[in-house]
Amino acid sequence: MACAKVPLDELHVTEPFGPQGKERTLPALHPDRKEERCFLTYKPPPEDGTPVLVEEFLEHAQFISEDLEWLLALPHDKFWCQVVFDESLQRCLDSYLRHAPRGLDPSGLSSSPAVADMQRNIHRFVFMVFLRMATHKESKENFITPAVFAEIIYNNYLFDIPKILDLCVLFGKGNSQLLHKMIENIFTQQPSYYGDLNETIPSIIQVFDIILQKCGIQSENTGNSQPLKLNANKCLTAMAMPEEELADLVLYMCDTCTTIHSFLDTFPEACSTFKQHNFLNRLSSFYEMAVPDLEKAVKKRNFNKSLQEDMWRRISHSRKKMVEIAHLLLQHTCLQPILEGSENMVSYVEDLLQNFTAFLQEKRFLADYDEQFPIADDISLLQQAFPHLDDTRTSYLLQGVESSWESVGKKRSFPSSANHSAGAKSKTGRDLAVSQKEGAGVLEDREELRGAEAMTDIPHKGDNGVVCTLSAGELESLLSSIRDLLPDLGEGFILACLEEYGYNSELVINNILEDKLSPSLDKLDKAMARPVKNELPSVLSTRSNVFDDDEFDVFNRDRLDMSRVWKGRRQGESVCATLNDKQHIEEQRARYQAYQIVVDEIPIANDPSGERDNAFGMDDYDDEYDDTYDTNQIGANDLDEEDELLNRRYEFSDYAHFRLFMMILCYFDQNEAVKKDHFLQDPAVLRERAEARRAAMQSRKGYRPPPASNVVGGPKGRGQTQEIILDRRRKEANKNRGANHSRRMMADRKRNKGMIPS
Numbered sequence: 001m002a003c004a005k006v007p008l009d010e011l012h013v014t015e016p017f018g019p020q021g022k023e024r025t026l027p028a029l030h031p032d033r034k035e036e037r038c039f040l041t042y043k044p045p046p047e048d049g050t051p052v053l054v055e056e057f058l059e060h061a062q063f064i065s066e067d068l069e070w071l072l073a074l075p076h077d078k079f080w081c082q083v084v085f086d087e088s089l090q091r092c093l094d095s096y097l098r099h100a101p102r103g104l105d106p107s108g109l110s111s112s113p114a115v116a117d118m119q120r121n122i123h124r125f126v127f128m129v130f131l132r133m134a135t136h137k138e139s140k141e142n143f144i145t146p147a148v149f150a151e152i153i154y155n156n157y158l159f160d161i162p163k164i165l166d167l168c169v170l171f172g173k174g175n176s177q178l179l180h181k182m183i184e185n186i187f188t189q190q191p192s193y194y195g196d197l198n199e200t201i202p203s204i205i206q207v208f209d210i211i212l213q214k215c216g217i218q219s220e221n222t223g224n225s226q227p228l229k230l231n232a233n234k235c236l237t238a239m240a241m242p243e244e245e246l247a248d249l250v251l252y253m254c255d256t257c258t259t260i261h262s263f264l265d266t267f268p269e270a271c272s273t274f275k276q277h278n279f280l281n282r283l284s285s286f287y288e289m290a291v292p293d294l295e296k297a298v299k300k301r302n303f304n305k306s307l308q309e310d311m312w313r314r315i316s317h318s319r320k321k322m323v324e325i326a327h328l329l330l331q332h333t334c335l336q337p338i339l340e341g342s343e344n345m346v347s348y349v350e351d352l353l354q355n356f357t358a359f360l361q362e363k364r365f366l367a368d369y370d371e372q373f374p375i376a377d378d379i380s381l382l383q384q385a386f387p388h389l390d391d392t393r394t395s396y397l398l399q400g401v402e403s404s405w406e407s408v409g410k411k412r413s414f415p416s417s418a419n420h421s422a423g424a425k426s427k428t429g430r431d432l433a434v435s436q437k438e439g440a441g442v443l444e445d446r447e448e449l450r451g452a453e454a455m456t457d458i459p460h461k462g463d464n465g466v467v468c469t470l471s472a473g474e475l476e477s478l479l480s481s482i483r484d485l486l487p488d489l490g491e492g493f494i495l496a497c498l499e500e501y502g503y504n505s506e507l508v509i510n511n512i513l514e515d516k517l518s519p520s521l522d523k524l525d526k527a528m529a530r531p532v533k534n535e536l537p538s539v540l541s542t543r544s545n546v547f548d549d550d551e552f553d554v555f556n557r558d559r560l561d562m563s564r565v566w567k568g569r570r571q572g573e574s575v576c577a578t579l580n581d582k583q584h585i586e587e588q589r590a591r592y593q594a595y596q597i598v599v600d601e602i603p604i605a606n607d608p609s610g611e612r613d614n615a616f617g618m619d620d621y622d623d624e625y626d627d628t629y630d631t632n633q634i635g636a637n638d639l640d641e642e643d644e645l646l647n648r649r650y651e652f653s654d655y656a657h658f659r660l661f662m663m664i665l666c667y668f669d670q671n672e673a674v675k676k677d678h679f680l681q682d683p684a685v686l687r688e689r690a691e692a693r694r695a696a697m698q699s700r701k702g703y704r705p706p707p708a709s710n711v712v713g714g715p716k717g718r719g720q721t722q723e724i725i726l727d728r729r730r731k732e733a734n735k736n737r738g739a740n741h742s743r744r745m746m747a748d749r750k751r752n753k754g755m756i757p758s
Contacts, residue, residue: 005141008077009148028077034085035078039067039092042122044099045115047106054112061118064092068125072132076142083133084156096126097166103480104254104314113527116487127171133158134182136189150190159186161193161200168262174485174509176266183267197270201277207256208286214241214249217289238297246297247311253290254314257321264328271332280329281358287322288362291315309472316473319368326365327373330355335378338385349386352378356397366404375401478505485509492528497521 011028026032040063046053071082071089082089100123133153137143144152153159164183171179187193212218216237238246264271274280298311334352338345356375359366369375379394475498482494482505489512497508500521511517549556552565698705709727713720750756 007143007145009145029081031085033081039088040064041091041095042099044101054115058114058118061122065121072128076138097163100170103484131182134186146189154190154192161196165259165263168266169259172262172266173481179266197273201274205282211249211253211290215293238293250311250314254318257318261321261325268332271329275329275333280326283322283326284359284362284365287365291319313473313476317477323369323372360400363404363407367408367410370401481505489526490528491530493524493526496524
């Protein structure tokens, strides 16, 4: 059907159409030639390794793998029809670039070998699809005109700057040469991508400004032409922002730095575009302001241990990548032209020295840069390539570098003279090796976390034979870089290989791929897991203090009573609050309740021993008693009146008879005997008991209390009820019996009976 040596954009094909099979001629690139196939979007492997989720991932990923394998098997014309006109395919590829696990991201690949194999298949198929999409000429017969190819990939958004950046992050390790050719062909055939990159770099710089703003840091490079907002002072700092927001900020910074480094490392031609935007100075300034603030927040704040280690690892990885980005920019825009002997060598030398001079303000960045890429070596190369270099200027730069080391409190792991001896290497070999070394000259953090957050430094020998220390963050970076290429290897096996080959990741990868491992490593299981690290006891758990476990011990208590914590002089309570505070009454309540244990009445059983008198206390002698008239029978011979007999009491001439009578009454009439108690009792209780005894005695005598009388009545002039009238008559008739009435008559009666001497 197809004619030989005709580009795809000019090719026409004849094929049957319709139910009757009539033939028709269509362009080779036509929507009707697209196969109806739905490509699924990619979902990352489950992190927890749940069997149900793993099975779901494998089934979902199997469909994607089969669809991509079918796509790669299509002929040239069918492949491009599917790529250009199938939107589901583009969604599938975009989802993989967006959700595929990066180097430092946690993934569930180690939980199941089947998941790792499936992920590796999809990874390979996606890369091959993009590689074929970036190739305009597959063979002499299958090709597309370069101009048409440029329009197809640009107008249909088959490639754009974000996709290219993601491709570099995901496929840069181990495929750098193929990826470089692919990106180079894209930028060569379609120069408009340089314009897109030029417009993308300000957005990348804006990311740094956003991170500084989130940390409450005012960037010096942002213009102050706009007035400050009223709520600008309310922005949170890294020490005060929520835990999730800080973790997102660190992840944002790490992803940005890793992506830029992967892109510049894969496609160095873009370094000149970054340099036009003064990206190097913005990067060093961001490093100086943001990194110490974020490191302090991660160290000082109390996070979950796994989260804290992950954030610390990402910050260390970001520091390393930012330093390497600066070196890539200087190498490809200044050092490489100088070493190649270009015509404008003087301008390149001046540009390099100006960049080093600008670094003198950023002490921390300069010290970290010099630790990984010694500036003395670069100056030594400049002196060899350009003999007319000003020695005064270079000496000033070297003194500034030493000053930066002292200002940040860092010490060199090798003498400074070693920097100059290292410059004896060949020019080309040094620059090729310095951008690729992973195990030597890594960033060393002298302020690593201690105690519960301790991260052990691992000593190793660098390329120059000097013993250096490898921080935990750098070790994780080496592990992740190797696992990106060889995901089927266990972390324990990779650690053993790194230890065997001096933590040189390139040498480890090369020996594994070429099967040249040492005999001691061949005996190990390649899926060996990472050995469990014996964690050091926390400093807080071993400390001893007199204030341990008190109410203000913030190390052992999650919450404190903040009402008892104040700053400065405590404000006194108001008068109303003091008066309304009845707490002292509640405190005294328990004390007074203790008095209730005093027993007022004690039951006494029948005592056959005859000691009942002692129990009642009746035999107590009373010397205050007057017994003058005990033997006189006063009034015994007098005639009594009729009404007097009704209301007369019992009178006893003998006091002994009276006592015996009272004892009998107390014994038979009371259910409980009362023991004499000398404790002062409540008068109200005593009155109630006396009233009860009086009522009991009156009931035994048959006494009926007179009915209540009402002599007041209603208002005058309205008449009174019959009960009111009877009560008034009864009062008038009997008023001489009470109060002070008939006093003379009663006095005469007493005198007649001899009670009053005449």
